[in-house]
Amino acid sequence: MNGIVLQSGVDIATLAEGVNLLWVLTVTFLIFFMHAGFAMLEAGQVRSKNVANQLTKNMLTWSIGVIAFFLVGAGVSTVVGGLTSGGSYALSDIVATWSSDSGGWVSWLFGAVFAMTAATIVSGAVAGRAKLRAYVTYTILLAAVIYPVVVGFTWAGGILSVIGFHDFAGGVIVHGMGGVAGLTAAWIIGPRLDRYNEDGSVNVIPGHSLTFAVLGTLILAFGWYGFNVGTAASVFSSGEAAEGVLALGAFDYVGRVALTTTLGMAAGAIGAGGMAMLKTGKVDTLYVANGMLAGLVGITSITDDILWVGALAVGLIAGAQLPIVFEFVEKRLKIDDVCAVFPVHGSAGLLGALLYPFVAVPTWASGFDVAFFTDALVGQVALVVLITVWTVAATAAVFGLLRAMGEARVSPDHEREGLDVSEHGVDTYPEFGGRDTAADGGIIRTDGGRPNDGGIKLVMAYIRPDKLSDVKRGLAEIGAPSLTVTNVSGRGSQPAKKGQWRGEEYTVDLHQKVKIECVVADVPAEEVAQAIRDSGTTGEPGDGKVFILPVEEAHQIRTGKTGPEAV
């Protein structure tokens, strides 16, 4: 610090540029973090058999999409911007990003996190049945072409810029586009199995964790401040700087953006929660969460230029439309939008943009400004219509083609089994599923052939969880490999244990045990009991017990066989 002297005017400009840069990077990181939000929000809203699939899609959206956006997408925006505005363009601009410089790449990344937000929204709509390769194909096209065309129309100076529109941070360009694309994809791909009954009535398929859904919501809200306020505060407008005076670009409205974003989010939660309460008498947790996001989406396109009462109104409306639009999509359109991405991102985004003329600062600044109002209305309608038409057309084309090729969705068997297993070979929660996790390759499976003199018996044992593998081996060795396993808790002669919560002990008098049931006819029940005893003992109290119960009859479900043959 000592001895540093300001030499010339260029230094403060450099400093200003540095501050701009650091701010852009900071908010870019916040927006990137929204992927964690989407991942958790979507994971929470799907069945546990589809969670890993959803998580993988989210990671691949970013990983594959961002490369596509770098290699092609960013350039496509520029070209489309020039092409649709009578401006200059060159097809070689498509690869201009490759040879950019430091500042250019920071700008690219700032654009990329917006692009990937649009892309990731779609995965929530098609959850639980879209083929991974279909989704990835669409994501590449979205990142390389579909979204860049939308940006070309708008922020990159294309046709809608010529008409005039107001979409500050992507309420339509990013969220509206993503929501519409999700709805279209879900429509083409069809609903999940058993989502609708033959008479057209609806089955509700709940997700698996509200905790993850709410965590995702709050991460998204955190990142959204980057989205909106970040866009506001590029701090130093180069336009004014060109006149020789370094002016603070966003000073006039950054506070307004921070305020209206906050109020829109808050009112969205109240709108959705209130509407849900009107419908069912309860404050639905997921609607409150979805409503926060709908309020944010609704405000995003107009947050820099509306009154605070307008922010409350837009947020309330964006929230309140959520239950209504969701029901309309579900019951009228019969589209299975799993994570409600259309009501949250689509209709909320389009509606917010259309409300702009009604709540804009200029409309009310000094009495009602008719000229501004009319122009704004025209521009916003054009924005909404053009982006919706393009997005529906492009998305329907891609998924329509994939469907025609039989590549759009997984087979019914795979869907029933869950996409985690069929597409990824994994189980999201390996322990809770009650599966046996020890490798057990060496088991000899035999169908015993000796008659059990005593008829059919149920051998029921309570054993130590960690002896399960041994007992399975023991049973296999005597030719009785069929068994059923249940996680139970029990107490017998073992002493009670102490559990602890926040350092305080409590009695855990039930120990985790595994219950084994084997029904046998061919193998003598006593032999089975003996095998369990031999393989299940550690010699310590708590090894468990085996009981033999009589079974009067047995049926094999598939074959209809009865008696010992069925066992």
Add this chain to the structure above:
Amino acid sequence: MNGIVLQSGVDIATLAEGVNLLWVLTVTFLIFFMHAGFAMLEAGQVRSKNVANQLTKNMLTWSIGVIAFFLVGAGVSTVVGGLTSGGSYALSDIVATWSSDSGGWVSWLFGAVFAMTAATIVSGAVAGRAKLRAYVTYTILLAAVIYPVVVGFTWAGGILSVIGFHDFAGGVIVHGMGGVAGLTAAWIIGPRLDRYNEDGSVNVIPGHSLTFAVLGTLILAFGWYGFNVGTAASVFSSGEAAEGVLALGAFDYVGRVALTTTLGMAAGAIGAGGMAMLKTGKVDTLYVANGMLAGLVGITSITDDILWVGALAVGLIAGAQLPIVFEFVEKRLKIDDVCAVFPVHGSAGLLGALLYPFVAVPTWASGFDVAFFTDALVGQVALVVLITVWTVAATAAVFGLLRAMGEARVSPDHEREGLDVSEHGVDTYPEFGGRDTAADGGIIRTDGGRPNDGGIKLVMAYIRPDKLSDVKRGLAEIGAPSLTVTNVSGRGSQPAKKGQWRGEEYTVDLHQKVKIECVVADVPAEEVAQAIRDSGTTGEPGDGKVFILPVEEAHQIRTGKTGPEAV
């Protein structure tokens, strides 16, 4: 950048103001993100039947509270500040925030995230039994009046400013206030059912997920850097700037704040973990987590002006008092502070503030400074006493009134069932509860009337999970709708499957099955078995089996009926 010339002095001031602004926004976002931390921390510490309620309360605290703080709260601070210091004030200042400007709204939001932190602390104390509407009512009053009065007394220049106090970032004003309010609310509202036995002994009611609790803790610690360091680094003090020289406001102590915040957090974890180990011989996970936060709370009011050895000492004490104060509150006061908000935010915050004179830089700067010590002690005691008295009085009044109206807590039935169902109609983890999720509206429920000639029988079947709905329908059609369902794992004639973890396959030789048990007397067991076979088959291996076992006697618990009548 080229050609930009520094024209006049105003530019660097503008730049400085811009930097200040961006920093305030950045830390504001970090503090906002603490809501995700509180949500996860509290969700992890409650029973799974109350998780959605806790999450909803967190979202509503922000959504409703921030609007109340905008409409009224911020203005109340200003008015109370003037009113209690002999300064100027006007009741019209209450709505001054409505017509603020960009900078004013950023400042408001920075204040709002502090206010909402205080508000959300309370929900952890009253978890599991407070009525949603009671909690929301209190939150509105806290955001509009109770907390703003505290700020009015202090940061807004009121009575405590006149006396002199040191609360740098809200160790007392935010956390102490929230912790005391939580304790008071939990006291008025009473403990959860079965928390205390009739003889006054305590039942431990553990939470449902340490993972979420620790995630929440680490999110909070992340946000806390915004809380403390953010408050430190407003970078350019306008006071000095007024003298014509732009001086760096926080340079002298921002590093100290970063350091002491870090050491206080670390020592808090060690203090609480160590004390817990002394008590039970184990390093309790939740105490370590709570201790990190208690260390942070303890340091928050004084982090800018203490020695680093003082930070270690305060952190250790704030952590070590945690188990002791928690036990005192639980066992002596018999207050059921579910998430330990008083020991973590209340006593740690008050204690940290009171320790200020002992560890302050001025006290030790050049020998022991008696005058400073005495003044500081008086100021800190006044701070703690006044805020505690006001918070207890206001909170007790609100919850006392709600209790008198019978609106403070849910009915015992609702509490037993869990607030998720009773207040929100939801199940946080729809799958883990083993509930059937397919809509099943069309089932005909009949009480069969034909005698089962063979006496009472247990029909026990292992079926495919996805055939459960069909089997339920099948059973209902033959008049045997009563059944019990268990998630089990089994292997029969189905081939073993391959599971995968990090791309490595392992044998999954146990398949997920559902076990059905029907005890029948009126309906012939063979008919039940047949119905299961008909409705449960897919024709593929793995369809399962049905067994019939003799039952000697049956009792209906409620009526005491026995025999076939009981079934």
Add this chain to the structure above:
Amino acid sequence: MNGIVLQSGVDIATLAEGVNLLWVLTVTFLIFFMHAGFAMLEAGQVRSKNVANQLTKNMLTWSIGVIAFFLVGAGVSTVVGGLTSGGSYALSDIVATWSSDSGGWVSWLFGAVFAMTAATIVSGAVAGRAKLRAYVTYTILLAAVIYPVVVGFTWAGGILSVIGFHDFAGGVIVHGMGGVAGLTAAWIIGPRLDRYNEDGSVNVIPGHSLTFAVLGTLILAFGWYGFNVGTAASVFSSGEAAEGVLALGAFDYVGRVALTTTLGMAAGAIGAGGMAMLKTGKVDTLYVANGMLAGLVGITSITDDILWVGALAVGLIAGAQLPIVFEFVEKRLKIDDVCAVFPVHGSAGLLGALLYPFVAVPTWASGFDVAFFTDALVGQVALVVLITVWTVAATAAVFGLLRAMGEARVSPDHEREGLDVSEHGVDTYPEFGGRDTAADGGIIRTDGGRPNDGGIKLVMAYIRPDKLSDVKRGLAEIGAPSLTVTNVSGRGSQPAKKGQWRGEEYTVDLHQKVKIECVVADVPAEEVAQAIRDSGTTGEPGDGKVFILPVEEAHQIRTGKTGPEAV
């Protein structure tokens, strides 16, 4: 803002310093947040019985490690830096951090979050069997000596600085070091029980939650931008400032860092996912997640000075090596690296550094630069070799000593039971384990002595979950305390309830019930049934039923006793 005049050159320097400071703080917080990422990633990858242990280790790594790094570690770096470079050093520098100033402490904290990242990596490798005290001992030594020596060799100006090396943000110094330390520790401590069969074949032990693992991954990726871009953008290089001109230090490459970090991460996911798909035909979720991180690790040392095509290549290689190296470590070296920390942080970090000469900007800037290439290769090999040798030696020494003292790992019993119970006395998910959580200290346990005239009976009851404690008491009172408890769902005479998901109702016709099984011989079954009826009734529909079934034989597993004696 009004009237502020730029007085002298010092002000813009002050402002520049302030901006630098705020940026360093911002990225420091992001890097700190990576602890939440590690905590979730590791928690997801371990069995549920070891989750709390993993979480506690993460919190203690930070809490204890950061104090050790403050008290000793930072100073050790300085001393080692001077000592190994022929530079000046004084042992008193070890405590120099204690009496630093504001700027020094900010720098220290920036260094500390790197140090703690290296430290926390190790816990993932030794999960599930390392003793808490062994791990904590090693962490203290790592933070105080082992890692500081590595920094002394490199960033602090030591021997490797003299040779010349390129490790921009710690791809080797932080991640490589952590990964190698983890591998060494896992090697010394030995594999988890049952990880390898006697014939050397491998058992896969899956983690417990992919959701937490992916959440952790995305939090880490978020923080990583702070890691890499933060290191890039210290904005104003003091070096150039010394010449009198305030120059923007990182402008030339911050965009490159942002771009190559992004592309490396993306390519890493594709590389690992693609390689896993080649091996198993599936896109493994965990490999995609681990691959994102491996791509980031690979790029970290060289991100500032490589071509973007190089970033894609390095990311792809870092991802693709993951499945291969993991398998090599697991199947050839027989080292049980639970969270794959060596392939993710170790080999990816070392490989990335070694690839530097091949993808560096200077190599390709204007034709192939042989001199640069050779120098760079020598430097990078020296970097990798020296740090690997030191880390392996130091880690092996510490864990070798701990093992020799019998302090390295928990007993086999404790390992089987899980470290949550044995080391911390807690259960991570108290509810899912099916344990009884009500304190039940007063139960009288008796072994009944009266013969049950009817032989051995199974008393089976379906009761309300909230009556379990009462029923246990009731059974204990009649001398039949042994029982087994299962969570089931059932429907009997209770009316169906309504559940809700996103405000839509669905029929919940199965209610949560608890099934109790008691096998009795000494106590008459009718008496048991009566006790359940008396203690389990509320008088409302839904109280449940009790059934008595005949049991033909009973075996006690441990003793081999049969008949009534066994019960």
